[in-house]
Amino acid sequence: MEDLLKVRGLKTYFYTYEGVVKALEGINLDIYKGESLGLVGETGCGKSVTALSIMRLIQWPPGKIIGGEIHFNGKDLLKISEEEMRKIRGAEISMIFQEPMSSLNPVFTIGSQIMEAITLHQNVNKKEAEEKAIEMLNLVRMPDPEKVMNQYPHELSGGMQQRAMIAMALSCRPSLLIADEPTTALDVTVQAQILDVVQRVNKELGSSMLLITHDLGVVAQICDRVAVMYAGYIVEIGTVKQIFKNPQHPYTKGLMNAIPKIHVKTKRLEVIRGVVPNLITPPSGCRFHPRCDHAMDVCKKKVPPVTKVEEEHYVACFLHEGAK
Amino acid sequence: MSKYIIEAENVKKYFPIKGGVFSKIVGYVKAVDDVSLKIEKGTCMALVGESGCGKTTFGRTLLKLIEPDAGKILFEGKDLAKVKGKKLREMRKDMQMVFQDPNSSLDPRFTVKNIIGEPFSNFTNIKGEKLVKRILELLNLVGLKKEHLYRYPHEFSGGQRQRIAVARAIALDPKFIVLDEPTSALDVSVQAKILNLFQDLQEKFDLSYLFITHDLSVAKHMADNIGVMYVGKLVETSATEPLFEEPLHPYTQALLSAIPVADPEYKVERIILKGDVPSPANPPSGCRFHPRCPKAMEICSKEEPELKKVGDGRLVACHLY
Amino acid sequence: MGFIDEWKKRNESRIKETKFTLSLFRHSLLSMIGLGLIIFIVLIALFAPYLAKEHPTYVRLLNPEGKYVTEERWDIHFGDKLLPPSREHYFGTDDYGHDIFSMIVYGARLSIKIGLLVVISATIIGVILGAIAGYFGGYLDELIMRITDIFLSIPGLILAMAFAAALGRSIEHVMYALIIVWWPTYTRLIRGQILKTREETYVEAARSLGTPDSKIIFKHILPNTFAPVFVQMTMDLGNVVLNAAGLSFIGLGANPGTAEWGLMISMGRVYIFQAWWYVFFPGLAIVLFVLGFNLLGDGLRDVLDPKLRR
Numbered sequence: 001m002e003d004l005l006k007v008r009g010l011k012t013y014f015y016t017y018e019g020v021v022k023a024l025e026g027i028n029l030d031i032y033k034g035e036s037l038g039l040v041g042e043t044g045c046g047k048s049v050t051a052l053s054i055m056r057l058i059q060w061p062p063g064k065i066i067g068g069e070i071h072f073n074g075k076d077l078l079k080i081s082e083e084e085m086r087k088i089r090g091a092e093i094s095m096i097f098q099e100p101m102s103s104l105n106p107v108f109t110i111g112s113q114i115m116e117a118i119t120l121h122q123n124v125n126k127k128e129a130e131e132k133a134i135e136m137l138n139l140v141r142m143p144d145p146e147k148v149m150n151q152y153p154h155e156l157s158g159g160m161q162q163r164a165m166i167a168m169a170l171s172c173r174p175s176l177l178i179a180d181e182p183t184t185a186l187d188v189t190v191q192a193q194i195l196d197v198v199q200r201v202n203k204e205l206g207s208s209m210l211l212i213t214h215d216l217g218v219v220a221q222i223c224d225r226v227a228v229m230y231a232g233y234i235v236e237i238g239t240v241k242q243i244f245k246n247p248q249h250p251y252t253k254g255l256m257n258a259i260p261k262i263h264v265k266t267k268r269l270e271v272i273r274g275v276v277p278n279l280i281t282p283p284s285g286c287r288f289h290p291r292c293d294h295a296m297d298v299c300k301k302k303v304p305p306v307t308k309v310e311e312e313h314y315v316a317c318f319l320h321e322g323a324k
Numbered sequence: 325m326s327k328y329i330i331e332a333e334n335v336k337k338y339f340p341i342k343g344g345v346f347s348k349i350v351g352y353v354k355a356v357d358d359v360s361l362k363i364e365k366g367t368c369m370a371l372v373g374e375s376g377c378g379k380t381t382f383g384r385t386l387l388k389l390i391e392p393d394a395g396k397i398l399f400e401g402k403d404l405a406k407v408k409g410k411k412l413r414e415m416r417k418d419m420q421m422v423f424q425d426p427n428s429s430l431d432p433r434f435t436v437k438n439i440i441g442e443p444f445s446n447f448t449n450i451k452g453e454k455l456v457k458r459i460l461e462l463l464n465l466v467g468l469k470k471e472h473l474y475r476y477p478h479e480f481s482g483g484q485r486q487r488i489a490v491a492r493a494i495a496l497d498p499k500f501i502v503l504d505e506p507t508s509a510l511d512v513s514v515q516a517k518i519l520n521l522f523q524d525l526q527e528k529f530d531l532s533y534l535f536i537t538h539d540l541s542v543a544k545h546m547a548d549n550i551g552v553m554y555v556g557k558l559v560e561t562s563a564t565e566p567l568f569e570e571p572l573h574p575y576t577q578a579l580l581s582a583i584p585v586a587d588p589e590y591k592v593e594r595i596i597l598k599g600d601v602p603s604p605a606n607p608p609s610g611c612r613f614h615p616r617c618p619k620a621m622e623i624c625s626k627e628e629p630e631l632k633k634v635g636d637g638r639l640v641a642c643h644l645y
Numbered sequence: 646m647g648f649i650d651e652w653k654k655r656n657e658s659r660i661k662e663t664k665f666t667l668s669l670f671r672h673s674l675l676s677m678i679g680l681g682l683i684i685f686i687v688l689i690a691l692f693a694p695y696l697a698k699e700h701p702t703y704v705r706l707l708n709p710e711g712k713y714v715t716e717e718r719w720d721i722h723f724g725d726k727l728l729p730p731s732r733e734h735y736f737g738t739d740d741y742g743h744d745i746f747s748m749i750v751y752g753a754r755l756s757i758k759i760g761l762l763v764v765i766s767a768t769i770i771g772v773i774l775g776a777i778a779g780y781f782g783g784y785l786d787e788l789i790m791r792i793t794d795i796f797l798s799i800p801g802l803i804l805a806m807a808f809a810a811a812l813g814r815s816i817e818h819v820m821y822a823l824i825i826v827w828w829p830t831y832t833r834l835i836r837g838q839i840l841k842t843r844e845e846t847y848v849e850a851a852r853s854l855g856t857p858d859s860k861i862i863f864k865h866i867l868p869n870t871f872a873p874v875f876v877q878m879t880m881d882l883g884n885v886v887l888n889a890a891g892l893s894f895i896g897l898g899a900n901p902g903t904a905e906w907g908l909m910i911s912m913g914r915v916y917i918f919q920a921w922w923y924v925f926f927p928g929l930a931i932v933l934f935v936l937g938f939n940l941l942g943d944g945l946r947d948v949l950d951p952k953l954r955r
Contacts, residue, residue: 220586259541262540492854
């Protein structure tokens with residue numbers, strides 16, 4: 001598979017009153033052309049920070065990307081100028097967010113917002129932009145696109161707003177779409193519609209997607225590969241089948257067991273003891289060790305290296321150091 | 325003594341919409357439109373549905389936090405409409421609620437001791453050393469520690485705040501608790517712990533629950549019986565197992581198929597509904613589900629279906645039956 | 646020591662929170678300037694008897710309108726009239742020979758007294774009425790709001806003049822007039838805050854726990870509404886004094902002979918070209934007083950805003 005985005009050693013820290021929050025400690029991530037990569041983890045694990053770092057949208061103060069490389073289209077995104085980055089944002093890498101109502105400007109019509117995205121990056125006149133915008137709305141199967149062009153965000157339902165956001169994000173045919181919890185705020189039946197749209201559109205445009213979510217079910221249904229994050233590290237990565245059927249990291253296993261499953265009978269849910277660590281004073285060595293039933297001495301001292309479990313399946317855990 | 329802790333009959337709650345220059349009433353948001361259900365003592369009933377279906381409003385009317393516009397609610401056989409003022413306040417000892425957002429259901433200016441101590445100061449004379457002892461017992465029950473006693477809510481994580489809310493709810497040994505999406509705002513691993521806690525408490529204290537949620541997997545895990553609501557109406561009720569094995573109402577079927585299952589090999593025939601969830605201010609005519617229903621017939625747009633008995637203790641409101 | 650340790654442990658969170666607030670405050674230059682000014686003025690007022698060269702006496706007499714009032718009297722030294730600032734008279738003297746510095750220092754006392762009395766009274770009335778209106782709503786709310794509207798439409802100046810005409814000019818009557826003009830603002834402010842807080846989930850939770858209404862208002866709602874009120878009170882301290890000075894300036898407030906800053910400016914007007922210090926120093930005092938409280942209030946607003954805190 002061909003590489004689209006290569007992240008190496010990404011480090012992002014937040015300098016706050018209470019101390020330095022070490023949000024990302026050297027993330028390595030590959031996204032291939034045309035695939036959907038899921039980034040899962042719980043609150044505070046750093047998945048949103050990863051997305052914002054890739055887009056270079058980390059605000060200083062208090063956040064700063066202090067190290068790493070992001071290779072995209074032959075450039076290192078962390079080294080190019082802000083002006084060059086701006087050309088990439090929205091055109092080659094696009095992002096959609098969780099709350100469509102707060103991401104859409106309430107005083108502009110849907111049409112004008114989509115057209116703005118188009119005219120910003122493409123050299124077209126107003127009429128062409130309008131046509132392209134309607135084309136995008138059709139692509140996301142928005143009911144009655146011509147009418148919606150002239151409507152304001154508050155006149156649309158949650159599902160339609162999210163479709164509008166997707167249309168806006170994809171209007172310049174980006175090669176990478178980053179979706180940050182795009183369906184968390186939506187009803188279940190609407191979520192099914194939106195996920196369907198996203199899957200189809202990505203296929204049609206041949207774009208890749210980085211889907212950030214805490215919902216393992218969504219990942220299982222939509223993504224090709226999954227990366228599991230915990231406290232600023234990627235602890236396991238592999239194809240969806242590998243991660244769900246053969247999880248290796250104790251945290252991944254714990255997550256799988258903690259979900260009430262609809263097709264399997266569970267009497268009592270298994271829990272991961274302890275709580276998510278404070279990233280200002282994170283645990284030494286492997287950040288999961290205080291909650292891990294298999295923690296060994298070395299886990300408290302050193303950060304576990306990434307080892308290969310099988311083709312495309314990697315885990316960062318000392319339990320697997322020998323398994324090459 | 326009735327075997328049901330809650331019996332709700334034809335409960336309605338309409339919120340008036342005011343409009344126009346003179347603030348006249350131009351319509352109603354029919355949040356809860358003729359809902360009847362019974363909860364057996366010691367069981368957990370789940371009420372599932374999407375936004376706007378009225379499940380949260382219904383939960384609040386059961387506790388009389390909102391006055392219903394019509395219908396009867398019996399708590400342990402007593403008609404709640406006849407209980408007012410001081411007597412109603414006394415009854416609050418027996419029926420409690422755990423709210424959805426642990427960040428806003430705790431007063432940010434109260435310490436944990438004050439939060440959990442509030443029900444005590446409302447109804448008992450327990451103070452001082454004795455009160456602290458009782459509170460520490462409660463903290464222990466929900467998995468919190470002694471040193472948390474004098475802290476403020478903002479110093480805790482979401483899961484811990486929800487535990488504080490639970491401790492507060494069980495402080496005076498209630499018989500019935502409405503759990504309003506208690507884990508929706510929490511992470512998966514935290515949710516698991518809280519759900520286990522609810523199960524433990526139910527066993528220990530023989531509690532009855534109304535578990536309101538939009539997450540069918542959680543409902544399946546926790547509940548003995550399930551009621552499915554859609555735009556203010558109850559469309560199906562059933563014991564848990566049969567509902568999942570054989571959902572009868574087309575909406576229930578669509579809801580079940582829409583849940584993304586955490587298993588990549590579990591491929592189900594996805595019923596993707598067209599359109600959006602309608603607003604309870606302007607519900608469709610006849611059966612409220614008909615515009616989106618893949619099995620809609622002509623009668624569906626004209627007549628509202630009644631809740632009918634179909635098989636063993638199952639009720640469905642659909643013209644197909 | 647055990648008792649103090651126990652207290653410290655219990656209030657650990659509150660102590661941490663207070664430290665955080667103070668540090669936020671410390672980082673705002675303008676708030677610190679405001680605080681500095683206020684502390685400076687308060688200290689001067691406190692130590693007035695030690696700082697001033699001349700001291701007033703207070704007499705109680707019957708005024709022409711038949712009411713008892715307390716009047717301030719300063720000794721007259723016509724020989725020393727209108728002397729420029731010097732080492733003997735830091736701010737010079739006025740047309741009666743009074744040491745202006747001493748008058749300003751005692752004037753600080755008066756101004757603080759006026760400010761505090763008016764603001765605290767207005768707040769108390771505002772809290773009571775605003776709480777009733779906000780929490781209970783309905784007819785009570787409408788009634789109180791309409792009364793508030795009526796009072797808001799009364800121009801303060803006219804009211805003060807009416808008071809002066811009816812009861813005689815005195816600084817006390819000015820204070821009453823200002824309280825009457827000022828309380829509606831607080832009622833509105835508190836009512837708005839209560840309306841907002843009333844919808845919070847923790848209030849609903851309190852109701853579901855069987856907490857009676859009175860307790861909900863006093864323990865849950867009011868403490869959470871207080872931050873913006875406190876900010877308003879701080880800023881109003883300055884504004885009230887400004888208004889009082891203005892009313893004294895036009896002759897409605899303090900009696901001639903009182904060391905009130907506004908009055909002093911009024912008296913010094915005629916001498917503005919011969920004795921600039923007569924008008925300058927009281928004016929400067931007013932500016933610093935109002936500026937200090939405004940800066941302090943502004944800083945407090947930023948510090949107490951929960952959104953800007955984290």
